[in-house]
Amino acid sequence: MKKLNRIMTNICSDNLAESRDFYTKLFDFKVDYDSDWFIHLISKDKKLELGIIDRTNEMVPKGFQNNPQGFYVTFVVDSADEIFKIAESEKFEIVNEPTNTFYGQRRLLLKDPNGTLVDISSPIKDFEF
Numbered sequence: 001m002k003k004l005n006r007i008m009t010n011i012c013s014d015n016l017a018e019s020r021d022f023y024t025k026l027f028d029f030k031v032d033y034d035s036d037w038f039i040h041l042i043s044k045d046k047k048l049e050l051g052i053i054d055r056t057n058e059m060v061p062k063g064f065q066n067n068p069q070g071f072y073v074t075f076v077v078d079s080a081d082e083i084f085k086i087a088e089s090e091k092f093e094i095v096n097e098p099t100n101t102f103y104g105q106r107r108l109l110l111k112d113p114n115g116t117l118v119d120i121s122s123p124i125k126d127f128e129f
Helices: 016-026 080-090
Strands: 009-013 029-034 038-043 049-054 072-076 093-100 105-111 117-123
Touching: 009 016, 016 029, 016 038, 016 049, 016 080, 080 093, 080 105, 080 117
Parallel strands: 009 049, 072 117
Antiparallel strands: 029 038, 038 049, 093 105, 105 117
């Protein structure tokens, strides 16, 4: 069996500090490693990780140094509405305000400083199909 030990998303960034602040203000990430080319964020319970890498760093192949498209990152939280309030107060770019979906999630869409679409969802209490 091929055992998976860890998965981590790395977001390419033109401004590491702005990206770090975006994710640490919205979620319970703390900075685990901070350099001029890479920042490693980890949740306070140490179960979730997010990397932010300088888009032009040699570790990122030239063909992948463009703005992101064709994917988005989803964060499941207790309350999308609470995250929305933070996003508003921080003046983060809001793509869609929180709305209820047909599949039982309350969903908020933000655009991070790098152009990545960020889906923030929370389960709707007592939802039934």
